[in-house]
Amino acid sequence: MKAKHQRLVLALFALAGVAGAGVLAASALRDEAAYFRTxxxxxxxxxxxxxxxxxxxxxxxxxxxxxxxxxxxxxxxxxxxxxxxxxxxxxxxxxxxxxxxxxxxxxxxxxxxxxxxxxxxxHDERYMPPQMGEMPKNMKAPATT
Amino acid sequence: MHAYANPTRFLAIAKPLTPWLLGVGLLLLLVGGWAGLTQVPGDYKQGETARILYVHVPAAWLGMGGWTALAVAGLVQLVWRHPLSGIAARAIAVPGMLFTALCLATGSIWGRPTWGTWWEWDGRMTSMLVLLFLYAGFIALTNGDEGQRQGGALSRGAAIYAIVGAINIPIINRSVVWWNSLHQGPSITLRGSSIDGALLWPLGLTLLGFSLLFGAMVLMRMRRIIADNRVAARLRRLADDEGI
Known part of the structure; x- marks a missing residue:
């Protein structure tokens, strides 16, 4: 194995480790990091x-x-x-x-x-012109482009 | 991959490209800004306030895209030792931090009239602030270090820092999905956009304009680092010739 490949494998292992740690931390924070209760x-x-x-x-x-x-x-x-x-x-x-x-x-x-x-x-993630905002509620949200 | 390792060959492309990126970027920004401020209707709910998204959204994406590029440059530095990777990473850090700060500032200005607050510690805002601090850390780590005047290579620590910091990028992206947040969910996803087409098109212009501007800043800073390196190398040679 060339030194270059060794470094690549090492870097990928480190990356996978960090990603794993990040996912674990994020899931542990799932409840605690919530900004509000429902x-x-x-x-x-x-x-x-x-x-x-x-x-x-x-x-x-x-x-x-x-x-x-x-x-x-x-x-x-x-x-x-x-x-x-x-x-x-x-x-x-x-x-x-x-x-x-x-x-x-x-x-x-x-x-x-x-x-x-x-x-x-x-507010929600929708942005639209006023005319569309006044559409009756039973109509669907405007088609996405 | 090492074809552009020679700075002369890189400069032959970077030099004529810089004014183009700068000019076209500014033009697109001007048109996009004019269209976003005057030509499209205000939002049905927020009215005129929502127009700040034409700056806020590109700034957020470039702040995050900047770190992604920084992490790739760090990986290339660590594994392949490409001579331009360290220079690129150093060049990206400052505009990346600038756009992250712009995103936080416009977000704060936007939050006051819509949400009723300048700042809240919700997942999206906190993770974006962490990105700003990551940039500050990278700049502090690499500014004036040994590599800066000797080819621009990153130290191993700085390269690892760039790669490890990338873990924050998916966290920023998913923060509004994983956790209850004050910030709304994503408007633009792979499945489409919940920003109506009538309001969306200037965003494309400003996004492309800011991106080209970002590219121009990175090229200018890379050229400057290369020039600094050459000056330092020449001074060293002169000193050697004079036998000091």
Whole structure:
């Protein structure tokens, strides 16, 4: 075996080792590196009352209610399998809307309501001109090019 | 593979290629930027804000593509000891870091109006920041080292660092799939694009424009390293001739 081939084999072994380590680390981090918890994880008891955490989900349709103080809003966060009622006092980002994604910082109250200190809006990976965005919901997303 | 090991032969191609890459790249950027800012409609949800993607997306891809090229150069250096591989790696590091920083900056500016935050420690943003630090580490490791004025070869440590750092590239790419993240999922995949065609075409122009510009920067920096090497070699010869 020539020295060049020896170095190549050595480098490939090292690369495979590093890739393996990376995959192991990534899978071990799978839960820990999540930026937020989903409603179904809360339903399954993965979050305890009073523990600071982030909740992510879609804002359920027709669920946003504004309280009489004009600042506090209530809505339901859902991931399609479970939902969690959320209460938030403050100003939400412009993109915060029903049937759109959001991430809330806060903690779970004893009655199962998530009390948020801060709300971030999450948007999806689709970008399109406004006319298409106004298409009826039962139509498919615009064809990809 | 060693046909272009001779710097003279490499320069014969690199020299006339540089102004072409620079000129065509700038032209494409100008057209793409003009089209992206004025000719296509705003996004249905984000409005005008989404136009920053014509800079943000190419910057992200080039930041990641830069390290991929750096890792390949590191491997070629380690295994084949090709004389240009170390020079190429040194040349790629700075523009790669520049585009990574541009990606992080535009992402932050974009995040404030859309998500409501300048920065969050989610998987995508954190792994991209790690890439910036990897570039900084590589530059610190190779700048002013022994190889810089003696042919430009990378030390074994720097070459291994470049290869090992590549593990971060698939992590950045998959971060929005593996972990819940604030950053949305991938828009452009092998199966197609969820950016509508009406908004997509300027991205092709700016992507190609930034890529050509990246190539021009790399060639310019490679030529500079080769020139530095020649000066150093000539000075050494002069010193030898004078018997110092």
């Amino acid at each position: 409603p179904v994880e809360i339903r399954d008891g993965k979050a305890s009352v009073g523990e600071p955490m982030r909740l992510g989900g879609m804002v359920a349709a027709n669920s946003i209610r504004r309280q009489s103080d004009g600042l506090t809003i209530n809505f339901v966060a859902t991931d399609g399998k479970a939902s969690v009622p959320v209460e938030f006092k403050g100003i939400v980002p412009d993109l915060f809307a029903e049937e759109s994604g959001m991430v809330a910082d806060g903690r779970l109250r004893g009655d199962g309501t998530f009390v948020a200190d801060r709300i971030l809006a999450k």
